[in-house]
Amino acid sequence: MNEQITISALYDLNETIAADIFKDCTYPWEVLAKIGDFIKELGKTLPEDEYEQRAEDVWVAKSATVYPTAYINGPCIIGKEAEVRHCAFIRGKAIVGEGAVVGNSTELKNVILFNKVQVPHYNYVGDSILGYKAHMGAGSITSNVKSDKKLITIKAPDMPIDTGIKKIGAFLGDGVEVGCGSVLNPGTIVGRNSNIYPLSSVRGFVPAGSIYKNKTEIVEKNQ
Template sequence: MSTKINYYFSKLDRFPIQDFFEGLSETYEILEKAKIYLRDNIATPNVKENHGEIRGSAPNLHGNYYIGEGTAIYNDVTIIGPVYIGKNCELMPGAIVRPNTILADGCSIGHGSEVKHCVMFGGSKVASLAFAGDSILGASARIGSGVITANRKFNQTNATLKFDGNRIDLGDSFFGCILGDSSRLGANSVTQPGTHIGPYTWIFPLTSVRGFIPAGKRVYNEQKIVMEDNDIVELKP
């Protein structure tokens, strides 16, 4: 079950692109499918459609894109195609949406955050000052402020996932995180390349995780807090 799509994502029928998941069974197939879909349906036909609402200065739009109705685009947003952005999304000031990204309806990208080659199911959110790269977010999943989904190993070899004593090759050296439906990454947490997190799991703030984390878990560090007397030092202005 460690890389099966239906373990992590239960709302495939609500995805705005019809038949997108047809023929797919493994999580690592989704990101490649996003590239192919956007190439064939957005880039090659030279689509440049913005049906959203610009709230503030004009966004920086590069390449090819489709932006659905009701989507709010705030100041200094940068969109680099090919990308597909669904209906009623929210791109906050300074957000960056990089190539090969698909946002389903009702997604949110926070202030100063960057998403690159991501597939986000409906209602998923990336809070402020975070990075989501080569990752998939399930329906209503949340990435907190300051989170990093590390998406490449130091040695630049393919990302892998260890499960039941076997190591699964995920097929690309760029691979971030699989975050199941309604799961959460707390503020300033980090996922190592290839991490798979089941649905309804909470990764608490300041926690670094890797590998396979099952559904319905709470993951956090146990820390010892130390409080000691301090010298009284008047600081210079």
């Protein structure tokens, strides 16, 4: 088993309303196909004094702020104290965690954003999971389909893993910082509390507690 890229290595499940979706899964991409149905079932159980159903399969916390120009398609849950800003485009199958920020012109599709995640400016996040307090700088995106349209292989630290899946974005551990204008290529995994330099093209695995400068220079933060 590639221990460094397991769900338990990347995420604090106490920081998401979606903790139950990770049960019986080892790696984060195993969850992607379940997100839509999970939201539909979870939404029905949300307390009516805290959440309101605004459209079919769309639940928004009453304490959340959603700008009138934002578009939200179901299934979707917007958590408590979250902020969905001007012209955000939520295409569906999205869980936006408590206190998270979905910024202007940001697009989400088939994602789980843990609590306090920030995707605040011109971001595309698709088929991805972003851990607690992960932040994507302006213009950074998750690329979720290979240019040759082949199935995605995770370039794990111990040995490659064939997923059998065509669309996979990125998995950012808790506390990850992604610099402005970066591209996270399909199947990228970034360990907890790592930093990605601006304008990076990231592929494969970045260990926890690292600074990614380029593909040949990944250093520990304490160096």
